[in-house]
Each structure stands twice: as C-alpha cells, then as structure tokens.
Amino acid sequence: MGRSLQRKMNVSCELSGEEQREILDAAMQAGHILLENGAEIFRVEETIDRICHYYGIESGNAFVLSNGIFITSGNEREEIFAKVQHIPVSGVHLNRVAAVNQLSREIVEGRYTIGEVRERLDEIRVMPGKTKTMQILASGVGSACFCMLFGGNFMDSAAAFVSGVLLYFYVLYISGPHLSKIVGNIGGGALVTFLCSVMYLLSVGQHLNFMIIGSIMPLVPGVAFTNAIRDIADGDYISGSVRMLDALLVFFCIAMGVGLVFSLFRGLTGGVML
Known part of the structure; x- marks a missing residue:
C-alpha cells in the first residue's frame, strides 16, 4: 500500500x-x-x-x-x-x-x-455478449416462467415459451437490424399478441391474459426503468427523466401493438375472444 x-x-x-x-x-x-x-x-x-x-x-x-x-x-x-x-x-x-x-x-x-x-x-x-441461441432460449424460458408466476397453468406456459422464442427471433433478426425502436416495439407487442391469440383459439392455452403478459416480459425495459428511478433518487433529474421517458415510450409502443391486434381479432371473431 x-x-x-x-x-x-x-x-x-x-x-x-x-x-x-x-x-x-x-x-x-x-x-x-x-x-x-x-x-x-x-x-x-x-x-x-x-x-x-x-x-x-x-x-x-x-x-x-x-x-x-x-x-x-x-x-x-x-x-x-x-x-x-x-x-x-x-x-x-x-x-x-x-x-x-x-x-x-x-x-x-x-x-x-x-x-x-x-x-x-x-x-x-469488444467483450462478446450472450449468443443469439442463448438469448432466444432465455426469452422463451423467461416468458414461460413469468406466465406461470402470474397464474398461468402448464399449457399457458408452454404457449408463452413458444411465443417468447419466436419473439426474440423477431427482435434479433428483424426489429434490431432493420426497424426503429418505436416500430420494432409496436411490432413486438403485436407479434406476441397475435401468436398467443392464435394458440388460444387452437386451445393450446386456457388463459390468454397470462399467456400475453408472460410473453411480453422480454420486451419490458426493466433495467432502464430501475436506473431511471435510481438516477432521480440520486438527484440526476435530467438523466433520470430521459431514461424514464425512454422506458415509458417502450411501454406505450408495446401496449399499442397489443391493442392493435386485439382490435383486429375483435373484428374477426365478433368479440368472442374477449
């Protein structure tokens, strides 16, 4: 010393x-x-x-x-x-x-x-992050676990797993490289809702709400939202507000994608799903 x-x-x-x-x-x-x-x-x-x-x-x-x-x-x-x-x-x-x-x-x-x-x-x-295969599997497992945590059964979790895997294929190969953040998150929310709704109509799962909630979780910016709160608590109001706005924008885009697909299925099924 x-x-x-x-x-x-x-x-x-x-x-x-x-x-x-x-x-x-x-x-x-x-x-x-x-x-x-x-x-x-x-x-x-x-x-x-x-x-x-x-x-x-x-x-x-x-x-x-x-x-x-x-x-x-x-x-x-x-x-x-x-x-x-x-x-x-x-x-x-x-x-x-x-x-x-x-x-x-x-x-x-x-x-x-x-x-x-x-x-x-x-x-x-240049430290490498997780491989794409690991990210895709993690998305599926995380979606299934969150679905179970929120009250879904085994079939709901299986449907959420499939939806989560396909969601991260979309994120890694379509949304990330080719789409803006806003359009990508709207598309992600819409894709998850569409997949879960189709599986629900095919009787793969029994609780559509739990399936969708679990599958959406990989899109939720939890770290950004938490850091925004910590920055504001530490007195960094400008930085915290920017991060909070970014996280809220993601939430809004996901909700918009979910709402668009629900509106579509309501029109196609006459409100039977809801």
Missing part, C-alpha cells in the same frame, strides 16, 4: 501534458463503456473520478448525462483539457459494466499502468 501511494505521488508531480491526456482519455473511455451498457450516472462519475485521482489528475471534473459525457481539467500545474462524447441510448450489457467496475478496483490497488488500462478497456469494449 505504501509503494502504491508513493507511486501515485510521483505520478502526480511528473505528469506531462501527453500523459494527462492519456489518463483523461482512459477515464472517458471507461465512462463511455459504462454509460453505453446501462450503468447508472453516479457509477459513471465515480469511475471517472477514481481513475483521474489515482493517476494524479487533481482538477478532473466530469459531468454525465444519460447520453453524453463532458470531461474538463486544468489548473496552474496541469494543462487545460476538455472533451465531449455523445453516447446514444442503447441496450444493456451488465457483463461489461461489471468488468469495468472490477478494473477500477484493480486500478486503485495499483495493478495497472495507464497503458495497460487502455488495453484492458479495449478488450472490455
């Missing part, structure tokens, strides 16, 4: 302008990975500050929003630095968030030079 502290003091006194920029770029990259993959605002700011302070940047200051990071530094002993990065609101990859968190702890323990930190961050950025 004493050697780590001495090293930190020496770095603080000997930093060149190029070294300062490298440290701040690494801090920005770590924050970018966290924010891009679903981390909370306070976690991003804390990680940036931790990296800057450990490597001797005393005047570093980070301002983080839900889709952007602003970093500045500079005083009488440090060169002036300012950088802004835009980070679009995207999906959640908690394995990358966990990897950056672990890296920040190891940095404070003195395990990495700043060059090694940059290399490790590059590795984390």
Whole structure:
C-alpha cells in the first residue's frame, strides 16, 4: 500500500501534458463503456473520478448525462483539457459494466499502468455478449416462467415459451437490424399478441391474459426503468427523466401493438375472444 501511494505521488508531480491526456482519455473511455451498457450516472462519475485521482489528475471534473459525457481539467500545474462524447441510448450489457467496475478496483490497488488500462478497456469494449441461441432460449424460458408466476397453468406456459422464442427471433433478426425502436416495439407487442391469440383459439392455452403478459416480459425495459428511478433518487433529474421517458415510450409502443391486434381479432371473431 505504501509503494502504491508513493507511486501515485510521483505520478502526480511528473505528469506531462501527453500523459494527462492519456489518463483523461482512459477515464472517458471507461465512462463511455459504462454509460453505453446501462450503468447508472453516479457509477459513471465515480469511475471517472477514481481513475483521474489515482493517476494524479487533481482538477478532473466530469459531468454525465444519460447520453453524453463532458470531461474538463486544468489548473496552474496541469494543462487545460476538455472533451465531449455523445453516447446514444442503447441496450444493456451488465457483463461489461461489471468488468469495468472490477478494473477500477484493480486500478486503485495499483495493478495497472495507464497503458495497460487502455488495453484492458479495449478488450472490455469488444467483450462478446450472450449468443443469439442463448438469448432466444432465455426469452422463451423467461416468458414461460413469468406466465406461470402470474397464474398461468402448464399449457399457458408452454404457449408463452413458444411465443417468447419466436419473439426474440423477431427482435434479433428483424426489429434490431432493420426497424426503429418505436416500430420494432409496436411490432413486438403485436407479434406476441397475435401468436398467443392464435394458440388460444387452437386451445393450446386456457388463459390468454397470462399467456400475453408472460410473453411480453422480454420486451419490458426493466433495467432502464430501475436506473431511471435510481438516477432521480440520486438527484440526476435530467438523466433520470430521459431514461424514464425512454422506458415509458417502450411501454406505450408495446401496449399499442397489443391493442392493435386485439382490435383486429375483435373484428374477426365478433368479440368472442374477449
């Protein structure tokens, strides 16, 4: 611990302008990975500050929003630095968030030079997520389990499993690559409702409401909604409001897709299903 502290003091006194920029770029990259993959605002700011302070940047200051990071530094002993990065609101990859968190702890323990930190961050950025096969199966199993949790029976859960599997085929191969977020979520809600309604009419399941509720769950942005509440609770009202609006938009689009298909089937069946 004493050697780590001495090293930190020496770095603080000997930093060149190029070294300062490298440290701040690494801090920005770590924050970018966290924010891009679903981390909370306070976690991003804390990680940036931790990296800057450990490597001797005393005047570093980070301002983080839900889709952007602003970093500045500079005083009488440090060169002036300012950088802004835009980070679009995207999906959640908690394995990358966990990897950056672990890296920040190891940095404070003195395990990495700043060059090694940059290399490790590059590795984390390209860290593969779950395979498509696993995501599809997880969607099916999750849909079946939620259906059972909400009160469905075995046949309802089996129908929800099939619907959840087909839903994630749609998400991975049609909605994600080719459709906007709004259209994709409307289509996802409509697809789930259509599949469950057809299976219900074929007597595959007995409780249409539980089948649809369970099958829709893979589309629900639970992490984004939870992070929005946490950001608002931490006083990050702008970022929390943006994330909350994004989550509510998804809820609205799913409900619109469900309502469109219900209206269609009501017209075709004369309201028998409902």
